[in-house]
Amino acid sequence: MKAIQITRYSDTPTLTDVAEPSPGPGEVLIHVAGAATNPLDLKITAGYMHEFFPVKFPYTLGTDVSGTITALGDRVQGWAVGDRVVARLDPSAGGGYAEFAVVPADQLVTAPTSIPLFLASGAATAAATAWQALTEVAQVQAGQKVLIHAGAGGVGSFAVQMAHQLHAQVITTASGAGVQIAHDLGADEVLDHTAGPFGAELAGVDVVIDTVGGAVEEHSLDVLRPGGLLVAVPMPPDTERAASRGLRAEFVFHASDPQRLAAVTAMLDDSIRVLLDRTLDLQQGREALEYLAAGHAKGKIILTPYAP
Template identity: 60%
Template sequence: MKALQYTAYGHSPVVNEVPEPVPGPGEVLVRVAGAALNPLDVKIGAGYVQEYFPITFPSTVGTDLAGTVERLGPGVTGWGIGDAVICRTDPTAGGAVAEYAVVPAASLVAAPTTVPLDAAAGLATAAATAWQAVIEIAELRSGQKVLVHAGAGGVGSFVIQLARRTGAHVVTTASSAAAEIVRKLGADEVVDYTSVDFRTAVSDVDVVVDSVGGEIEARSLDVLKPGGLLVSLPVPPDFERAAARGLRAEFVFHASDAERLAKVAAAANEGLDIVVDRTVRLSGAADAFDYVAQGHAKGKVIVRP
């Protein structure tokens, strides 16, 4: 079969011919309908996160996949051949961007029935991280104001929708090219980050969900209410600086969790939308990977082997 593989840290991945994996005890072979790329894949390939997610080369790219059960390993029950599933693999294991992937049966979740199966891969990291940030960490509620940075991004596009579902007032930063997308997702206000400093456009915010980091994180403290909460995605925020200003800060460390992913799949069945920037074949996966690395995807980039 073909798979997109890392060959060394700091090199763009390439499509290789590799043996079809064989499911061991407790594992399932999935025929991949779609795999979603994430900035995490780029960070893994660059070697930035090798302390947490070390890989050995060659290693197949990707944590997010959707597909159908092709074969069951010894001892697997509860799943049948042909079942439509989604899952997030452990980042160290990867393996999603390939024609077939072997995954632990315990990581599988029934795919939502209301969205195309290949696109459903886009839920695995981005939507589940958004769920963790909005529902579990921020516990956002009706009447609160949330600022969502990078609302058109993979995570941001789900954060807007989940925040909107809580009844919160949603302000988001996005370039003018993405304004329509984020409004359709439910943003009440859109700030064009390319021409406006968001601090001049928004204040008295209860929660900021920041998937940009750096200077954006630092400036976000200026718009929070006393006691407000900064939820950071790219790296752990400056907890001391936040505390010194009477604010709270939390880092989202997203670990694969089938229970949470099942809730996200249910939300998709209830209308949570998956914004797909582009869908490519495996032959275009390396270019798609480079595109994700540039940081301007609108929603998810899907590889359909």
């Protein structure tokens, strides 16, 4: 089968012929319909995540998959060949950017029925991270003023929709076509971040969901009310800087959780949608990662089955 692998850190991801894996006890084999790209894939490739997610080479990239079960390992219960599923793979194991992937059965959730199967892979990390940030870390309540950065991005597009569903006052940043996209997703106010510093237009924000980091984190502190909370997604925030100003800052370390994933996947049949930037087939995996790294994607980039 075909898979996108690296043989060392900082390697160029390459489409490679590898042996089709077999499921072990407690595992299933799925035929991959979609594999969503994430910034985590870039960080793993560069070696930045070795302390948290050490990998063995050759390493097949990809954590977010949807597909159909084709084989069951021993002691698997509750699943059958032909079931349509979604899963987030252990980042240290990877394996998503391939024609087939082995998944622990206890990490599977049922795929939504109202959208194409490949599209469901786009929720595995991004939607679950947004839900974790909003409900588990920030515990956003109705009526709160919430600023979400990059509202047309991967995590941000889900966070805007979810915050709207929570009846928060949703403010987000975007640019270009992303401004209208963010409005369409449910944002009450969209700030064009290319027009100047966003802090000049805001005050009294209860919660900031920072999906960007860097200077955006520091500027976000300026708009928070006393005691307000900054929730950082891409990297741990400067908690001491926040505390010195009477503010709080917390980091979302996203770990796979099938209960959380099942909850957000169910929302795809009801209240939220996957914002899709583009699909590329597995043969175009390198191009997909290069486009992701450029930082201009509006929503998710999803790899679909190999098309020779």
